[in-house]
Amino acid sequence: MSASQRAGGGAIARRRLLDLSFQALALVVLCLALAALGALIADVWSDGGRRLSWDFLTGFPSRRPADAGVWHALTGSIFVILVTGLLAVPIGVAAAIYLEEYGTRSLSARIIEINITNLAAVPSIIYGLLGLGLFVRALGMGRSVLAGASTLALLVLPVIILSTREALRAVPPSIREGSYALGATKWQTVWYQVLPVALPGILTGTILALSRAIGETAPLITIGALTFVAFAPDGLWSPFTVLPIQIFNWVSRPQAEFQVNAAAASLVLLALLLTMNAAAIWLRDRYQKDLG
Amino acid sequence: MRRFEFLIEWALFLCALLSIATTAGIIVVLAIETVAFLREVPIAAFLFGTEWTPLFATPRFGVLPLVAGTVLVSTIAMVVALPMGLLSSIYLSEYAAPRVRRLVKPVLEILAGVPTVVYGYFALLFVTPLLQRLLPNLAGFNALGPGIVMGIMILPLVSSLSEDAMQAVPRGLREGSYALGATKMQTSLRVVLPAAFSGITAAFILAASRAIGETMIVAIAAGQQPRLTLNPMLPIETMTAYIVQVSLGDTPQGTLEYRTIFAVGMLLFLGTFVLNLLSAWLRERFREEYS
Numbered sequence: 001m002s003a004s005q006r007a008g009g010g011a012i013a014r015r016r017l018l019d020l021s022f023q024a025l026a027l028v029v030l031c032l033a034l035a036a037l038g039a040l041i042a043d044v045w046s047d048g049g050r051r052l053s054w055d056f057l058t059g060f061p062s063r064r065p066a067d068a069g070v071w072h073a074l075t076g077s078i079f080v081i082l083v084t085g086l087l088a089v090p091i092g093v094a095a096a097i098y099l100e101e102y103g104t105r106s107l108s109a110r111i112i113e114i115n116i117t118n119l120a121a122v123p124s125i126i127y128g129l130l131g132l133g134l135f136v137r138a139l140g141m142g143r144s145v146l147a148g149a150s151t152l153a154l155l156v157l158p159v160i161i162l163s164t165r166e167a168l169r170a171v172p173p174s175i176r177e178g179s180y181a182l183g184a185t186k187w188q189t190v191w192y193q194v195l196p197v198a199l200p201g202i203l204t205g206t207i208l209a210l211s212r213a214i215g216e217t218a219p220l221i222t223i224g225a226l227t228f229v230a231f232a233p234d235g236l237w238s239p240f241t242v243l244p245i246q247i248f249n250w251v252s253r254p255q256a257e258f259q260v261n262a263a264a265a266s267l268v269l270l271a272l273l274l275t276m277n278a279a280a281i282w283l284r285d286r287y288q289k290d291l292g
Numbered sequence: 293m294r295r296f297e298f299l300i301e302w303a304l305f306l307c308a309l310l311s312i313a314t315t316a317g318i319i320v321v322l323a324i325e326t327v328a329f330l331r332e333v334p335i336a337a338f339l340f341g342t343e344w345t346p347l348f349a350t351p352r353f354g355v356l357p358l359v360a361g362t363v364l365v366s367t368i369a370m371v372v373a374l375p376m377g378l379l380s381s382i383y384l385s386e387y388a389a390p391r392v393r394r395l396v397k398p399v400l401e402i403l404a405g406v407p408t409v410v411y412g413y414f415a416l417l418f419v420t421p422l423l424q425r426l427l428p429n430l431a432g433f434n435a436l437g438p439g440i441v442m443g444i445m446i447l448p449l450v451s452s453l454s455e456d457a458m459q460a461v462p463r464g465l466r467e468g469s470y471a472l473g474a475t476k477m478q479t480s481l482r483v484v485l486p487a488a489f490s491g492i493t494a495a496f497i498l499a500a501s502r503a504i505g506e507t508m509i510v511a512i513a514a515g516q517q518p519r520l521t522l523n524p525m526l527p528i529e530t531m532t533a534y535i536v537q538v539s540l541g542d543t544p545q546g547t548l549e550y551r552t553i554f555a556v557g558m559l560l561f562l563g564t565f566v567l568n569l570l571s572a573w574l575r576e577r578f579r580e581e582y583s
Contacts, residue, residue, distance in 0.1 A: 015475050015478075018477060019476055019478075022477040023383070023476070026380070026383035027383055027387075029379040029380055029383075030380040030396065033376055033380055033400065033444065033447055033448075033451075034396070034399060034400070037399070037403050037406075039414075040406065040410070040411075040418075044414070047417070090307075094303065094308075095304070095307040095308040098301075098304035098305050098308040099308055102305070103305065103308070108305075111312070112308050112312060114572070117568075118315070118565070118569065118572065119311060119315060121498060121501055121502070121564065121571075122318070122505075122561065122564065122565070122568075123502075123504070123505020123506070123532065123560060123561075123564055124505070125505065125507045125532050125536070125557070126505070126557055127318075128539070129318075129322065129535070129554060129557045130314075130318050130321050132539075133321035133322075133324070133325065134317055157310070158311065161311070185297050187297050187300045187301075211405070212405070215405075215406075215407030215408070215410075217407070217409045217508045218507035218535075218536060221536055221539050221540065222535060222539045222553075223539075224539060244407055244409040244508075248409050248412070248512065251409075251413050251417075252512065259413075259417060262413055263413065266407075266409075266410045266413060269407055269410065270406070270407075273405065273407070
């Protein structure tokens with residue numbers, strides 16, 4: 001073997017070593033990110049796991065941390081999210097149908113599209129200021145469930161529109177053409193053919209959007225949702241609190257016992273999110289089978 | 293029949309138009325109160341003042357301490373999220389087997405779905421005490437802990453958008469590089485990364501915009517002391533945390549204090565809006581390059 005060949009072999013070995021260490025570095029970084037998720041869940045579980053009980057779920061807030069529960073906040077969260085869905089889903093789906101099926105090439109549709117992409121990236125606290133100025137003050141809704149749900153509805157609308165468009169786009173054009181060939185009008189085609197096929201996809205996107213809204217804290221604090229409401233909401237005009245706000249309230253107190261409550265309430269919130277996400281994944285799996 | 297179709301189309305169009313109305317609503321609501329605010333506080337004193345004490349007996353309305361706090365925490369978050377997100381995305385896009393990628397991506401997405409208030413708890417009661425063992429001078433409320441946690445939160449955004457950009461790079465470029473004898477690392481860093489550059493930059497900018505607008509982590513763990521400093525060990529206050537602080541009190545409408553949150557909100561909106569537009573423009577350019 002000549003000297004130059006040996007040098008070449010050394011360079012190749014060095015390059016291979018460099019390549020391997022780079023791969024190892026990237027893998028370590030990825031594992032670090034996953035470890036952070038593990039640490040987060042382990043930390044919240046070890047702080048709050050022992051506080052979880054039926055009494056905690058069905059209890060009301062109390063000045064004594066050991067007696068306090070989350071019933072008011074849990075029902076508040078679920079109620080607000082249901083009203084948010086009722087407001088946002090019909091409007092979001094209708095807007096997506098317009099953009100995807102009707103106005104695809106028009107200038108106005110293009111402008112609306114750019115606008116929606118921008119809205120999806122506006123910080124959520126800005127929606128809180130909009131809700132405060134528009135719903136709470138100008139429209140006189142006060143700090144009610146309706147004001148909170150309207151604010152969250154505007155917040156999730158762009159996400160629902162974007163995911164519904166994805167679902168509509170996945171419907172094969174042949175279905176529309178078949179319907180037109182049988183003499184159906186545009187709306188009949190959309191209503192009787194396209195929507196039923198796209199429905200599971202729309203539902204999946206909607207649930208994921210609402211699960212994002214259920215964890216939102218900042219916009220609801222900004223519109224003045226109370227941090228200490230000792231009852232479950234009983235109507236659209238009722239004052240309310242939600243789980244994230246209750247967690248924020250407890251974590252901001254100096255006493256360690258309240259921080260334990262915050263961890264336990266976080267577990268309840270994470271369980272709620274997990275349930276919604278599992279429902280979305282189950283729907284998506286069904287959907288994939290249907291098209292195949 | 294035809295009239296019905298026409299009505300339907302208009303109804304759908306109105307729903308789509310609501311998104312424009314939302315943007316207009318944001319701008320109008322913010323602008324009305326900001327203009328009223330600027331009638332009492334000169335704009336130069338607001339933008340360039342170095343003291344923010346609107347709740348004191350002798351109020352001062354210099355927004356720079358809040359801006360400094362926001363920039364400081366966001367910078368720490370980006371220092372964490374950019375290298376980690378980029379390396380993760382290189383691993384997932386260029387090295388990982390498809391099976392691993394399918395498994396790891398949803399788990400990473402969970403990081404983006406954790407409510408920010410839970411991250412705040414994590415920053416205040418886990419990360420900060422952990423850091424205090426390494427840095428004894430670290431205050432209980434500080435910019436460092438929440439910054440790091442915020443970095444973890446936006447990491448999936450950086451990683452998944454960068455990965456999308458790298459996946460969009462045509463395979464021929466990679467194959468050409470391998471044919472010339474390059475290793476995977478050389479191909480990733482010198483061929484794929486430059487080719488996906490505008491897409492990756494778009495991801496970075498969007499992540500920065502998310503960090504600037506993030507609220508609960510800093511409201512819980514960074515303290516509420518507006519301070520013109522770039523020292524990450526001290527308590528600070530961001531623009532978003534200030535809005536939360538005022539909202540928690542019962543501020544009467546029409547007072548100058550009530551208007552400050554809209555003025556700060558306007559600044560926040562304009563800042564993130566510019567970043568979002570820039571990111572969208574870069575993404576559009578990237579899409580054109582490879583279609």
